[in-house]
Amino acid sequence: MQTKILIPFSSFTNKQLKCICLLMFTIIFSSCTEEINVDVDSGETRLSVEAAVTSDLTKHHVILKETSDVFFNQDAIPVHSAKITVTDGKTTYNYQETKPGYYESEEAFAGQPGNTYSLSITNVDVNKDGTLEEYLASSTMKSNYVIDSIKMHFDPDYESYDEDVDKGPFWLVSLYMKDDIKTEDYYGFACRINDVMVHDTITEILVQKDTYFNGETSKGVDVGEFNQEKTDEILKDNDIITLETYAISEEYYDFVSQLQELDEGQNMFSGPPGNITSNISNGAIGFFAVYSITRTTIVHRDK
Amino acid sequence: MPDNHRLDLALTLKGKKKPGRNWEGEWNFSLYNAYGRKNPWYISFKQDDDNPKVMKAEKTYLFTFVPSITYNFKF
Incomplete structure (x- = not known):
């Protein structure tokens, strides 16, 4: 019979413990990414x-x-x-x-x-x-969604959907609406400040499907973010905030989700990267999106 | 992918049999990836922070060298 001994920490002196911890810390937290040169083949132009x-x-x-x-x-x-x-x-x-x-x-x-x-x-x-x-x-094109109302609220220590952004002060747009229980719905959200689109790239749009709230009332879920440390998102008193709600198709939801996932980069637990789906024939990439828009506005009050 | 290779070293010290003792032990000292090669676990492609048109390849590796000490005993 063969057995391995586990040595209890109490049998080490403080100095030995410090050395062991330092060694473990060095191994676990030492930098493990490095830029390299890679030769890749040319692909077919699409x-x-x-x-x-x-x-x-x-x-x-x-x-x-x-x-x-x-x-x-x-x-x-x-x-x-x-x-x-x-x-x-x-x-x-x-x-x-x-x-x-x-x-x-x-x-x-x-x-x-x-x-x-x-x-x-x-x-x-x-x-x-x-x-x-x-x-x-x-x-x-799907029918546009009926929005009951939107509200603004401030969170001084908000953790953004965007993983590149650290915690910080955010103004958030809360949505109040009822999802249709009979249909499978896919939502897209983007915001404007004084008619200037803030979430103007596809990676900034929030997309959501109704799997977990089918037929339910949204009760103020946060669907728009304004990072108060980003110059183009700082809100002032009396700014007009517009929430655009897109009634998107399942295929477009998949396309945007996959694109955002790829944009976030890979980590140790990611699966192998794959090509993003498309609804265009003949091997083209990209998407032909067809959706209806509901706009809801609110006047921002700083207090 | 860059070539993947490493050297593992191990040394086992067996204790002498002592009369009257019905078990024997041995120390094992090993060093995984002795020359600390940074073998890639995966390679990812990222846009440069300052110029998004420039792509960079980045490898992620798990460990360089990993030492370990084991004591085994049989009875």
């Missing part, structure tokens, strides 16, 4: 699409770029001269390139809930094989 149709009456836009290798350190290359149309089955909207790689609908239109919108991108040869490619996507 089309990157950023496209949305919302319930706003506006000229909607599509941005087309080429994907690049991992260590390419320039601006993404825009894709020119594409033919882009969006149709709801009855009306077809044509898009024009107004800036390099930026296409705008010729006329303003508002997406209607219940309609399915189909995006078509043609006349592009992104992989440079001499054959023109066609990219298609479609998505149905």
Whole structure:
């Protein structure tokens, strides 16, 4: 029979204990990341699409770029001269390139809930094989959500959804609404201060599904954050706060969640990284998002 | 991935059998990854904080060298 002895800490002197603790501390907390040079193969160039149709009456836009290798350190290359149309089955909207790689609908239109919108991108040869490619996507607009009210409250020691931000003073937007029990709902949230979009990148949008509150009243859940240590998010008395609530599809919820997860970076417990899902055909990356927007405003009071 | 290699060393000191003692013990001193190579556990790609267009590769390694002392006894 073979047994290992566990030596109780009481049998060590203080000096020995300090040495052991110091050794363990050094092993456990010593830096374990390091920058390295890696040779990676070039990948096939693919089309990157950023496209949305919302319930706003506006000229909607599509941005087309080429994907690049991992260590390419320039601006993404825009894709020119594409033919882009969006149709709801009855009306077809044509898009024009107004800036390099930026296409705008010729006329303003508002997406209607219940309609399915189909995006078509043609006349592009992104992989440079001499054959023109066609990219298609479609998505149905959901009805917008009914918001009862929003409230503001201050937390001097708030832990943000954004893991890059430390605890700090935040103004928070609390939401009061009732989720529909009959439908599976997916929410997106972003805020404006005096009509200037604060959460203006996809990584700042909060997305949520109703799994844990299906059919329930939200009772003031925090859905908007204003970090009072960020210059563009500092609130003043009488600022007009607008909460935008997006009725998004399950596919778009997955896309944004996966993108945000990848943006947060990997840690020891992450699974292997994978490609983010897309609803665009022919191997393109990106998403054609179709959603309706509900706006709720409140006047901010500092006290 | 960079090459993955390491050297582990171990030394076992067996005690002499003493008359009248019905058990015997041995000390084991070992050193895992003796030359402290930082073998990558995984490699991740990150944007540079100052210039988001620049990507960097970063390796995460678990341990360099890990010493251990064990005492075994048989009876």
